[in-house]
Amino acid sequence: DAGITQSPRHKVTETGTPVTLRCHQTENHRYMYWYRQDPGHGLRLIHYSYGVKDTDKGEVSDGYSVSRSKTEDFLLTLESATSSQTSVYFCAISDETGGNTIYFGEGSWLTVV
Amino acid sequence: GESVGLHLPTLSVQEGDNSIINCAYSNSASDYFIWYKQESGKGPQFIIDIRSNMDKRQGQRVTVLLNKTVKHLSLQIAATQPGDSAVYFCAENDEYGNKLVFGAGTILRVKS
16 A cells, blocks of 8 residues: 545535645655546546645546645535535555655545535 | 446457457647556556657567558457456547547457
8 A cells, every 4th residue: 555545535515615635745745736537537637736735636627626735635625516516536655756666545526516 | 337338439358369459640749648448347557668768568468569661559468368358548648648538438248
């Protein structure tokens, strides 16, 4: 295991409600990522962080925000959940970006009804 | 468990045979490539990586081949086992070299 804990692992929520997913790492890695995975789409980057309070958008960032107040924690927030955000969300970490391995957590299954 | 590969290409192999999973990449400037394995209900797991200054790299029962001329990457699994059944993803670094871009994946099914 890469020392990544995601919570909650499963959640069902109603359309329009806020949802926060948490990622906690014990590896002291600089980079943290949030991906979503949908059938036929592979893994798509939502947001990533390259340090405390340093974040940037990925390819599917609309409707999501992130925060990183500590090295070990990276939060993903859906301000007002929609059914299109039903997905599996993976947190990932890496020492460096681009040319280095990233390691994934076990995923958070989110259903918006 | 939940399925993340409803419309992915599928490779079926007999237990004990060798498997070859292929991946075409798009960015000719990519200098880093990686293969992941994802079992049902779990997160992607690192298998092996390769940099563009290499053509081949071997791990335990796995080999990655890189053909930069035709922008093709392959993963070879020797003596495939039932535990190898999973979805396999290739990834490359993006045009700026700072993020990984993932392929859609290939399902590997091992028949006993």
